Each structure stands twice: as C-alpha cells, then as structure tokens.
Amino acid sequence: MYLTKEAKADIFKKHGGAESNTGSAEGQIALFTYRINHLTEHLKKNRKDFNTERSLVSLVGKRRSLLDYLKKKDIERYRAIIKELGLRK
Template identity: 60%
Template sequence: MPYLTVEKKANIFKEFGGSEKNTGSVEAQIALVTERINSISAHLKQNKKDFSTHRGLMKMVGQRKRLLSYLSKTNLSGYRALIEKLGIRK
C-alpha cells in the first residue's frame, strides 16, 4: 500500500499550494517532502538496518533544506508561517 496516495497529495497541494493544480509552489513542495520524510522516518524506526532507505532520507532532508533556504531568502514571512504549520525547526 503506498504511503502517499493521490488524494493525500491533492490535499497537501490544496492546503499549501492554494489549489490541487499548483504542484510547483515552493510551499507545496516542502510540505510534500516533509510528508515523505515523516513516513520514511517511521519506517526506519522499525527497520534500523535499512541503510539504502536511510540514504534516501538524507537526500530528502537535504532537498527540503535547500527549498527552505530558498523560501527564507525570497519570502521570510511565508517561511516562518510554513515551518510553524509543519512543525519543523523546533
């Protein structure tokens, strides 16, 4: 069973991107990557020796970091609202 269904993706894009069609907005991309990171983190808690998945997780964390860096440079208030909404950067 896929962890990220079409409906779930559409909800993420609707909530963070403004519409289901706006898949390219930075906020929607960050929210989608965060959802994938949370899912893979839960998988790795049960499968501690799954090193290939761990590498994929690290790549996603780096991608999210780059996207967040871009967002903080272009739209600081949007960046602060997004990290508050997603619950990252405690």
C-alpha cells in the same frame, strides 16, 4: 502505496493554495515533510535499511534547500510554513 493521489492533492491544496499548484515551494516542502515523517517511522522498525536511510538524507537536503530559497525570497512565507508544519522547536 503510502501516498495516494488524493492524499497528495490534499497536501498541495492545503499548503500550495490549489491542487494543481504542485510547483510552489510551500507545497513541495509539505510533501517532503510528509515523506520524511513516513521514512523516519519506517527506519525505526527497520534499522538496517541503508537505502531508505540514504533516501531520507537526500529528502532532508532537498527540503533544506527549498527552505533556504524561501527564506531568501520571502521571509514571511518561510515563517508561515515553518510554523504550520512545526519544523522548529
């Protein structure tokens, strides 16, 4: 499996504040970004894997909705996570 329990805990610890804080918007966005990057690399090698492509589009939509929520609730947290993950150019 590409994402071990320890790697997932590390992502939540770094972005969510604590390993057990798996519901925070920042932690979820960071996890989705990690999965999106992994699926993008997979699709570069396997162009005709349409199920993975569909999953990737779904993940991007989920991340977008979480980012919209965070932007509406707390613009400073939104700006911090965007800068930290490098989502904008």
